[in-house]
Amino acid sequence: MAIEENGFLEYLQLQEGPPDLVTKSELIARVRSEGYSISDRQLTFYVTEGLVPRSVRVGSRAGAYPSIVVELLTWILRARDTGVPIEALKELLPVWKFLIRARSLRELDLGELEYVARQHVTSVEGSLGVVRTVVDVMTCYCPKHRKDIVIVAKDGTKMPMGDRTSTVGFAVARKPEAEDADADLSPRWFATTRVSLASTDPGSSDPTTVILGIKPNEPMPTSPGDEEPESSAQAKGSAV
Numbered sequence: 140m141a142i143e144e145n146g147f148l149e150y151l152q153l154q155e156g157p158p159d160l161v162t163k164s165e166l167i168a169r170v171r172s173e174g175y176s177i178s179d180r181q182l183t184f185y186v187t188e189g190l191v192p193r194s195v196r197v198g199s200r201a202g203a204y205p206s207i208v209v210e211l212l213t214w215i216l217r218a219r220d221t222g223v224p225i226e227a228l229k230e231l232l233p234v235w236k237f238l239i240r241a242r243s244l245r246e247l248d249l250g251e252l253e254y255v256a257r258q259h260v261t262s263v264e265g266s267l268g269v270v271r272t273v274v275d276v277m278t279c280y281c282p283k284h285r286k287d288i289v290i291v292a293k294d295g296t297k298m299p300m301g302d303r304t305s306t307v308g309f310a311v312a313r314k315p316e317a318e319d320a321d322a323d324l325s326p327r328w329f330a331t332t333r334v335s336l337a338s339t340d341p342g343s344s345d346p347t348t349v350i351l352g353i354k355p356n357e358p359m360p361t362s363p364g365d366e367e368p369e370s371s372a373q374a375k376g377s378a379v
Contacts, residue, residue, distance in 0.1 A: 147204075147205065150204075150205040150211070153236065159206040160206060161206050161208070163182070163202045166182070167182065170216070175220075182212070189229065190228055190232060191204075191212060192208065207239070210239075214272070226262065226264075228268075230261060237251070238252075238273060238277060242277060253293070263313055273307070274336065278336055286301030300336050300337065305336070306334060309333070311328070312327065312328055314326050
């Protein structure tokens with residue numbers, strides 16, 4: 140019963156393949172290996188806030204977590220790095236879980252995504268965070284399997300996620316705050332965007348991509364395609 144109450148079983152079921160567990164120290168080490176700073180105290184904070192399930196004793200493994208929590212925690216830390224507040228993350232958590240299931244099923248149904256998001260996400264910060272969460276979860280995946288995922292539009296049309304021409308649009312509406320009794324409180328469009336889920340590489344050389352977050356003369360972040368293949372590096376080394 141305790142396992143179900145703290146969400147342990149739900150996260151265990153989100154994992155693909157056989158059940159896999161990690162201890163607290165393994166969880167923290169794996170998150171740090173991804174380049175994120177996390178302490179025991181911070182982990183306890185996220186557990187207390189309900190964003191991370193509590194660990195349970197499984198056999199001889201005290202304080203075990205489903206291994207999917209590694210990805211959950213890195214998603215939380217990425218969002219926090221960009222200023223997403225805790226309350227917005229709580230709204231986005233059901234969306235994250237839905238996307239993990241969709242990824243496992245190799246099918247992203249946009250009608251279902253919209254229903255889950257509109258049911259749980261109410262703040263502007265949360266609504267804007269939906270886009271980042273979709274990109275994060277759906278593209279933070281093995282390229283070999285990512286190309287097999289199908290996007291199902293709200294009219295039933297299917298398109299391969301690996302095709303760069305397959306894009307997903309997002310439109311955020313908000314209700315204005317009431318300033319007086321006669322104010323028009325009808326919803327208004329707040330922001331719109333359209334993204335491709337085909338690749339995690341932002342393409343710094345793409346003339347249609349606008350780069351933000353760094354000064355004009357600062358070096359660009361390293362993209363996956365910029366890393367030299369190991370076999371090529373070895374070949375150069377042997378030729379010297």
